């Protein structure tokens with residue numbers, strides 16, 4: 601089921617290619633929040649209306665926006681502990697540091 605959804609996310613990116621290069625889009629927080637609210641509202645209406653075709657389309661749009669938030673604001677780093685097989689989300693100043701889902705490594709070298 602996740603594979604089907606991931607394919608649908610790719611299909612939506614392709615269908616919206618005329619709007620610009622999705623992969624290169626580096627939104628500000630305000631731009632992302634606006635886009636997310638817009639697409640969230642469309643998905644909410646589709647669900648409220650029970651329109652399965654639009655639910656499939658708009659849920660993929662929201663999925664793509666979630667992935668964009670992960671990539672742009674989460675700033676995942678490849679894990680050096682498992683040679684980049686996994687990713688680690690590191691935020692400077694955070695109390696905790698996430699660990700690689702694959703190897704539980706921190707994915708970063710300790711700064712001394």
Ligand SMILES: [Zn+2]
Pocket residue numbers: 679680681682683685686687700701702703704705707
């Ligand atoms: Zn790792």
